[in-house]
Amino acid sequence: MKGPLIIVNFKAYENVCGAQGLALAATCEKVGKETGITIVACPQMVDLALTVTHVTSPVWAQGLNSVSPGGRTGHTTIEALVGAGAKGTLINHSENREMLFDIDAIVKSCKKNNIASCVCTNNIDVSCSAAMLGPDFVAIEPPELIGGDISVTTADPKIVSATVKRVKEINKNVEVLCGAGVKNAQDVKAALELGAKGVLLASGVVKAKDPKTVLRDLASAM
Amino acid sequence: MKGPLIIVNFKAYENVCGAQGLALAATCEKVGKETGITIVACPQMVDLALTVTHVTSPVWAQGLNSVSPGGRTGHTTIEALVGAGAKGTLINHSENREMLFDIDAIVKSCKKNNIASCVCTNNIDVSCSAAMLGPDFVAIEPPELIGGDISVTTADPKIVSATVKRVKEINKNVEVLCGAGVKNAQDVKAALELGAKGVLLASGVVKAKDPKTVLRDLASAM
Amino acid sequence: MKGPLIIVNFKAYENVCGAQGLALAATCEKVGKETGITIVACPQMVDLALTVTHVTSPVWAQGLNSVSPGGRTGHTTIEALVGAGAKGTLINHSENREMLFDIDAIVKSCKKNNIASCVCTNNIDVSCSAAMLGPDFVAIEPPELIGGDISVTTADPKIVSATVKRVKEINKNVEVLCGAGVKNAQDVKAALELGAKGVLLASGVVKAKDPKTVLRDLASAM
Amino acid sequence: MKGPLIIVNFKAYENVCGAQGLALAATCEKVGKETGITIVACPQMVDLALTVTHVTSPVWAQGLNSVSPGGRTGHTTIEALVGAGAKGTLINHSENREMLFDIDAIVKSCKKNNIASCVCTNNIDVSCSAAMLGPDFVAIEPPELIGGDISVTTADPKIVSATVKRVKEINKNVEVLCGAGVKNAQDVKAALELGAKGVLLASGVVKAKDPKTVLRDLASAM
Numbered sequence: 001m002k003g004p005l006i007i008v009n010f011k012a013y014e015n016v017c018g019a020q021g022l023a024l025a026a027t028c029e030k031v032g033k034e035t036g037i038t039i040v041a042c043p044q045m046v047d048l049a050l051t052v053t054h055v056t057s058p059v060w061a062q063g064l065n066s067v068s069p070g071g072r073t074g075h076t077t078i079e080a081l082v083g084a085g086a087k088g089t090l091i092n093h094s095e096n097r098e099m100l101f102d103i104d105a106i107v108k109s110c111k112k113n114n115i116a117s118c119v120c121t122n123n124i125d126v127s128c129s130a131a132m133l134g135p136d137f138v139a140i141e142p143p144e145l146i147g148g149d150i151s152v153t154t155a156d157p158k159i160v161s162a163t164v165k166r167v168k169e170i171n172k173n174v175e176v177l178c179g180a181g182v183k184n185a186q187d188v189k190a191a192l193e194l195g196a197k198g199v200l201l202a203s204g205v206v207k208a209k210d211p212k213t214v215l216r217d218l219a220s221a222m
Numbered sequence: 223m224k225g226p227l228i229i230v231n232f233k234a235y236e237n238v239c240g241a242q243g244l245a246l247a248a249t250c251e252k253v254g255k256e257t258g259i260t261i262v263a264c265p266q267m268v269d270l271a272l273t274v275t276h277v278t279s280p281v282w283a284q285g286l287n288s289v290s291p292g293g294r295t296g297h298t299t300i301e302a303l304v305g306a307g308a309k310g311t312l313i314n315h316s317e318n319r320e321m322l323f324d325i326d327a328i329v330k331s332c333k334k335n336n337i338a339s340c341v342c343t344n345n346i347d348v349s350c351s352a353a354m355l356g357p358d359f360v361a362i363e364p365p366e367l368i369g370g371d372i373s374v375t376t377a378d379p380k381i382v383s384a385t386v387k388r389v390k391e392i393n394k395n396v397e398v399l400c401g402a403g404v405k406n407a408q409d410v411k412a413a414l415e416l417g418a419k420g421v422l423l424a425s426g427v428v429k430a431k432d433p434k435t436v437l438r439d440l441a442s443a444m
Numbered sequence: 445m446k447g448p449l450i451i452v453n454f455k456a457y458e459n460v461c462g463a464q465g466l467a468l469a470a471t472c473e474k475v476g477k478e479t480g481i482t483i484v485a486c487p488q489m490v491d492l493a494l495t496v497t498h499v500t501s502p503v504w505a506q507g508l509n510s511v512s513p514g515g516r517t518g519h520t521t522i523e524a525l526v527g528a529g530a531k532g533t534l535i536n537h538s539e540n541r542e543m544l545f546d547i548d549a550i551v552k553s554c555k556k557n558n559i560a561s562c563v564c565t566n567n568i569d570v571s572c573s574a575a576m577l578g579p580d581f582v583a584i585e586p587p588e589l590i591g592g593d594i595s596v597t598t599a600d601p602k603i604v605s606a607t608v609k610r611v612k613e614i615n616k617n618v619e620v621l622c623g624a625g626v627k628n629a630q631d632v633k634a635a636l637e638l639g640a641k642g643v644l645l646a647s648g649v650v651k652a653k654d655p656k657t658v659l660r661d662l663a664s665a666m
Numbered sequence: 667m668k669g670p671l672i673i674v675n676f677k678a679y680e681n682v683c684g685a686q687g688l689a690l691a692a693t694c695e696k697v698g699k700e701t702g703i704t705i706v707a708c709p710q711m712v713d714l715a716l717t718v719t720h721v722t723s724p725v726w727a728q729g730l731n732s733v734s735p736g737g738r739t740g741h742t743t744i745e746a747l748v749g750a751g752a753k754g755t756l757i758n759h760s761e762n763r764e765m766l767f768d769i770d771a772i773v774k775s776c777k778k779n780n781i782a783s784c785v786c787t788n789n790i791d792v793s794c795s796a797a798m799l800g801p802d803f804v805a806i807e808p809p810e811l812i813g814g815d816i817s818v819t820t821a822d823p824k825i826v827s828a829t830v831k832r833v834k835e836i837n838k839n840v841e842v843l844c845g846a847g848v849k850n851a852q853d854v855k856a857a858l859e860l861g862a863k864g865v866l867l868a869s870g871v872v873k874a875k876d877p878k879t880v881l882r883d884l885a886s887a888m
Contacts, residue, residue, distance in 0.1 A: 012298070014291035018271070018305025045298050046283065046306040048268035049240070050275065061268065063296035069236035071369050071424065074285035074318035076234070076267050083240025084268040092766060096296035099763040104792050125799055126770045132795040132836075147293050170798075202293065319543040322536060326570050348548050351576040354614075355569055392576075456742070458735035462715070462749025489742050490727065490750040493684070493716035505712065507740035513680035515813050515868065518729035518762035520678070520711050527684025528712040540740035591737050646737065 004222040005177065005198030006188075006215070007040040007118070007139075008205045009062060009090065016206055021047045022054050024205075027212050029057040035219035038198075042090060045076065052085035060116070061089040066102035066109075078109040088116030090200075091135070094143045100129075107135045118177065120200070124162050131167040131174045138167055138176050139200045145180035147203050152180040153190035164195030183214075185221035192222065226444040227399065227420030228410075228437070229262045229340070229361075231284060231312065235428045243269045244276050246427075249434050251279035257441035260420075264312060267298065274307035282338070283311040288324035288331075300331040310338030312422075313357070316365045322351075329357045340399065342422070346384050353389040353396045360389055360398050361422045367402035369425050374402040375412035386417030405436075407443035414444065448666040449621065449642030450632075450659070451484040451562070451583075452649045453506060453534065460650055465491045466498050468649075471656050473501040479663035482642075486534060489520065496529035504560070505533040510546035510553075522553040532560030534644075535579070538587045544573075551579045562621065564644070568606050575611040575618045582611055582620050583644045589624035591647050596624040597634035608639030627658075629665035636666065670888040671843065671864030672854075672881070673706040673784070673805075675728060675756065679872045687713050688720050690871075693878050695723035701885035704864075708756060711742065718751035726782070727755040732768035732775075744775040754782030756866075757801065760809045766795075773801045784843065786866070790828050797833040797840045804833055804842050805866045811846035813869050818846040819856035830861030849880070851887035858888065 008028055010016045016024050025041040032039035042060045043051040052059045061084075065075040081089060091106050092098045098106070103119060110117035111134075118137035119130040127138050140163045145152050153160060164176045178191050179200035191199050199218070208214040230250055232238045238246050247263040254261040264282045265273040274281045283306075287297040303311060313328050314320040320328070325341060332339035333356075340359035341352040349360050362385045367374050375382060386398045400413050401422035413421050421440070430436040452472055454460045460468050469485040476483035486504045487495040496503045505528075509519040525533060535550050536542040542550070547563060554561035555578075562581035563574040571582050584607045589596050597604060608620045622635050623644035635643050643662070652658045674694055676682045682690050691707040698705040708726045709717040718725045727750075731741040747755060757772050758764040764772070769785060776783035777800075784803035785796040793804050806829045811818050819826060830842045844857050845866035857865050865884070874880045 009295060012289065012291050012294040012302065014299075014301050017291075017299075017301050018307070021305065044302045044305075045267050045296065046270035046302050046308075048271075049273075050271035050306075053272065067234065069234050069239075072234040072317050073231060073312065073315035073424075074267065077236075077239075079236050080234065080239050080266045080268050083243065083266070084272075085240070086268075090295065093295035094767075095294050097765040097767055100758060100766040100769055100795060101760075101763055101788050101792055103766055104789070104795065122767050123770070126767055129766060129770065129795045129798040132798055133791055202295075314544060316545075319545055321541040322544040322547055322573060323538075323541055323566050323570055325544055326567070326573065344545050345548070347577055348545055351544060351548065351573045354573040354576055453739060456733065456735050456738040456746065458743075458745050461735075461743075461745050462751070465749065488746045488749070489711050489740065490714035490746050490752075492712035494719065494750075495715075497716065511678065513678050513683075516678040516761050517675060517756065517759035517868075518711065521680075521683075523680050523683050524678065524710045524712050527687065527710070528716075529684070530712075534739065537739040539738050646739075 003038060004192060005038050005040065006218055007042060007060065007177065007198065007200045009042045009200060009202040010044055010206055011202050012044060013206045017044060018047070022051060024211060025051045025055050025059065027215065029055040031212060031215040031219055032057045035216065037219040037222050039215060039219065040088065048086060049084035058087040059085065061086045063090055063093060063096045064106065066105045078113050078115065081115060082113050086115060088118065091117055091119045093120045094122060094141060094146060103130065104133050107133045124159060124166060127163045128166050128170055131170040134171055135174060138163070138174055139179055140176065141179040141200065148181045150181050151183060151187035152178050153187050153194060155181065157190065157194055160191065160194040160196055185217045188218050188221035225260060226414060227260045227262065228440055229264060229282065229399065229420065229422045230427045231264045231422060231424040232266055232428055233424050234266060238428055239266060240269070244273060246433060247273045247277050247281065249437065251277040253434060253437040253441055254279045257438065259441040259444050261437060261441065262310065270308060271306035280309040281307065283308045285312055285315060285318045286328065288327045300335050300337065303337060304335050308337060310340060313339055313341045315342045316344060316363060316368060325352065326355050329355045346381060346388060349385045350388050350392055353392040356393055357396060360385070360396055361401055362398065363401040363422065370403045372403045373405060373409035374400050375409050375416060377403065379412065379416055382413065382416040382418055407439045410440050410443035447482060448636060449482050449484065450662055451486060451504065451621065451642065451644045453486045453644060453646040454488055454650055455646050456488060457650045461488060462491070466495060468655060469495045469499050469503065471659065473499040475656060475659040475663055476501045479660065481663040481666050483659060483663065484532065492530060493528035502531040503529065505530045507534055507537060507540045508550065510549045522557050522559065525559055526557050530559060532562060535561055535563045537564045538566060538585060538590060547574065548577050551577045568603060568610060571607045572610050572614055575614040578615055579618060582607070582618055583623055584620065585623040585644065592625045594625050595627060595631035596622050597631050597638060599625065601634065601638055604635065604638040604640055629661045632662050632665035669704060670858060671704050671706065672884055673708060673726065673843065673864065673866045674871045675708045675866060675868040676710055676872055677868050678710065682872055683710060688717060690877055691717045691721050691725065693881065695721040697878060697881040697885055698723045701882065703885040703888050705881060705885065706754065714752060715750035724753040725751065727752045729756055729759060729762045730772065732771045744779050744781065747781060748779050752781060754784060757783055757785045759786045760788060760807060760812060769796065770799050773799045790825060790832060793829045794832050794836055797836040800837055801840060804829070804840055805845055806842065807845040807866065814847045816847045817849060817853035818844050819853050819860060821847065823856065823860055826857065826860040826862055851883045854884050854887035
C-alpha cells in the first residue's frame with residue numbers, strides 16, 4: 001500500500017448488507033484494477049471473511065476490540081481479523097471511539113500481525129497524539145463534516161495541511177489520510193495537494209446512485 | 223427450532239478463527255444431521271456470513287448492536303445479521319452485557335426480522351426480568367461457573383429448575399436453556415430433566431481435543 | 445416516603461453547580477415543609493454530601509456504579525452514597541443507561557443498605573422488566589418527551605396507566621412515577637389520576653425563572 | 667503547584683466514605699502544612715464539594731465526564747468541578763479509562779477553567795501520546811503494579827526515567843508523576859531522582875493503619 005489510497009467504509013448502511021455489500025466490494029476491486037489505484041473496502045463486520053473470498057483487492061475491518069483471544073463473546077480480536085483475511089483496519093472512527101490505551105494496544109497488535117492500521121482522529125492535537133503511537137495511517141476527519149456535502153478539503157483545508165506537517169515531524173512513516181464530505185475528483189485532488197496520501201469516505205460512495213462512476217471519478221484524480 | 227437444542231458459542235477462542243472456525247461449524251452440521259438434534263454454531267462475528275455459506279445447519283450471531291442502520295462504523299445491525307443469513311443471536315452474554323433498554327429493543331427487532339433471540343442471564347431474577355421482554359430463549363448461566371469444570375446442573379440444579387418454573391409463569395412461550403460448565407451427556411440429561419430446552423456451551427466443545435465426539439455425546443442425551 | 449412524591453433531578457445543568465445547587469436544594473426543602481409534600485433533590489454527584497449537610501429534606505443520587513468498594517477510581521459505590529447521606533437514587537436514567545444485570549445488582553444493594561431505588565424506564569415492557577427486580581419505584585419516561593414542553597400525561601396518558609396496571613400485577617410494592625415534560629399542577633394532577641405515585645422532573649424546575657413558584661404549583665396538585 | 671507533589675487517590679475504598687474520608691483529607695492538609703509539601707486529596711466523587719469546605723489544601727476530582735452541561739443525568743462536567751471547588755483532576759486512571767478524543771477535550775476544558783489536569787498512563791508510548799495533548803501532569807503507572815507491594819521505582823525505574831526524558835522533549839511544561847506500589851520515603855526519593863515531580867498513590871496511604879505517619883514519611887523525602 002505505497003501509492004495513493006481510497007478507503008471505502010461501508011459503515012452500517014442498510015443498502016450494503018449481504019449480497020449488496022459483496023457487489024460494492026466487487027465494484028471497488030474492478031475500479032481499482034482499471035485505474036491502478038488501491039481501493040480498500042471496509043465491509044460490515046459480519047461480512048468480512050466472506051468478502052475476502054470474493055475479491056482480490058484489499059479488505060479491511062471497520063474496527064476490532066482490544067482483547068486477547070479467549071472467553072470473550074461478541075468481541076473481535078486481531079487473530080479473528082487475520083483469520084478472516086483482513087489486510088488492515090480502521091481504529092477509533094468517530095462513530096466507534098476507543099480508549100487511548102486500547103488504541104496503543106491495537107496499533108501494536110496490528111504491527112505484530114502485519115495488519116495495516118489507520119487511526120481516525122478529530123483534530124490536529126489528537127492526530128499528533130495518535131501519530132505518537134506509530135500507526136500506518138492517521139485519518140483526520142472533523143466530525144461535524146462527516147456525512148455532509150462539503151469536503152474537509154474545502155471547509156477546512158488547513159486542518160489537513162497542518163496535520164500532515166505535524167504528523168510528519170513526529171513520525172515520517174505515518175501517512176495522513178483525510179475524510180469527511182469527500183465526494184469527487186476535485187476533493188481528492190485537493191487532499192493530495194494538501195499532503196494527504198489518500199481519502200477515507202463512506203456515504204459519498206455507499207449511498208451514491210452509481211458507485212462505480214463515483215469511484216472512477218475519485219480514482220481519476222490520483 | 224422446536225426440539226431440544228445445543229448452541230455452540232465459538233467466543234473469541236484463537237483455535238476457531240478462519241478456516242478452523244469453518245471446520246467446527248461443519249462438525250456441528252455433521253453431528254446434527256447424524257443425530258437429528260439441532261446444533262447451532264455461533265462463529266466469530268467476522269466469520270458469520272462466510273460460515274452461513276458453508277453449512278446448512280443454523281448459524282447464529284454472538285450478539286449485535288442495538289442501533290438502526292446508517293453511519294455507525296463498526297456496529298452490527300439486525301439488518302446485517304439478516305443479510306449475513308444468521309438465524310438467531312445471543313444477546314447479553316455475560317462477556318458482552320447489554321443495557322436493559324437495548325435488550326428490549328434487540329428482542330423486538332429480532333421478532334420483526336424473524337431472527338431467534340436468546341437472552342443470557344446470570345440469576346433467577348434477571349431471568350424473569352428478561353422473560354418479561356418475550357425473547358425466544360432465556361439462557362441461565364451463573365457467571366462464576368462459565369468456563370469451569372462443574373456443570374451448572376450439578377453445582378446449582380435449583381437455579382435451572384426455578385428459572386424454568388418462574389419463566390414459564392411469566393411467558394410460556396419463552397424456552398429456558400442453561401449453560402456454564404456443561405460438558406457431557408450427563409450434564410445435558412440433567413438439564414433436560416430440570417426443564418431446560420437445551421444447552422449453551424463454549425469451551426466444552428471449542429477447546430475439546432475432539433469436538434465431534436463431544437458433540438455426539440451431548441446429542442446422545444437428547 | 446409513603447405519600448406522593450416530587451423528585452427534582454438537577455442533571456448536569458450549569459445553573460445548579462456549587463452554591464446555586466445548594467440554593468435549589470434549599471428551595472425544595474422549604475416548599476416541602478410548607479406543603480407537607482416530599483420533594484426530593486437529586487443534586488450533581490460532586491455536590492451530594494455537601495447538599496445533605498445543608499437540608500433536612502431527602503437528597504438522592506442521580507445514579508451510582510454497580511461495583512464493590514476497592515480500587516475503582518472515579519466510581520461511586522452504594523457505600524459512598526450511604527457515607528454521603530443519600531436516602532435514595534435514580535437508576536438507569538435515559539441519559540445514564542445501565543446494563544440489566546447491573547440494575548439487578550444495584551436494586552439489591554439499595555435494599556440491603558436501606559436506600560430508596562427508582563429505576564427509570566422508557567416503555568411499558570421495560571417497566572415490567574424493571575418491576576420484576578423489585579425496586580421501590582419505577583419511573584416511566586418516554587425519552588422523546590424528556591426536556592420537552594408536552595407532559596407525558598398529555599402526550600401519552602395510556603403509557604402511564606398501563607404501566608401502573610401491569611407493574612402492580614407484577615409486584616404491588618413497586619410504586620410508579622412518571623416524568624418527561626411534567627411542568628405544572630395540571631400535569632401532576634393527571635399523573636396521580638393515572639395511578640402514579642408522583643413525578644420526576646428536571647428542566648421544568650431547574651431551568652424555571654422561579655423554581656419556588658413552580659414547586660409550589662406542583663405540590664398544590666397533590 | 668510548583669514544588670513536588672503527593673496525590674492521594676481515595677479511590678472507592680470503603681474506609682474513606684463519608685466522615686472517614688473527611689478525616690483523611692484533614693490528615694493530608696495537616697501533614698502538608700507541617701512539611702510544606704503539597705498533598706492533594708482526591709476524595710470519592712460524592713464527597714468532593716463537602717471535602718473542599720473542610721480543608722484549605724487542594725482537593726482534586728478522581729475524574730470527570732467529557733460532556734457539556736445540560737440534560738446529562740449522573741455525569742460530572744468541568745463546570746460541576748469548578749462549582750465544587752476542585753483545583754484539579756485525575757484523567758484516564760487505569761481504573762477509569764477514557765477515549766483519546768475525550769482526554770483531549772477534558773485537558774482543554776481543564777486549561778480553560780484553570781483546573782490542574784493529570785493524565786494517567788500505562789506505558790511510555792501512551793505517556794508521549796498524552797503529553798502531546800498538553801496536560802499539566804502525566805502520571806505513569808504500570809497497571810500490573812497498581813495496588814501492589816513493589817514500587818514502580820524499584821520494579822521498573824527505567825519506565826519512569828524514559829517517560830520523563832521523552833515527555834520533556836515533547837513538551838517541557840508537562841510534569842511527570844509516577845505511581846503504582848509507592849509506599850515510603852525511599853520510593854519517593856527514587857521517584858524524584860528519576861526525574862518525577864511527585865507521586866500518585868492510593869492504597870499505601872488509604873489502607874495504612876496510620877496514614878499520618880505514612881504521609882509524614884513520604885513528605886520527608888521531598
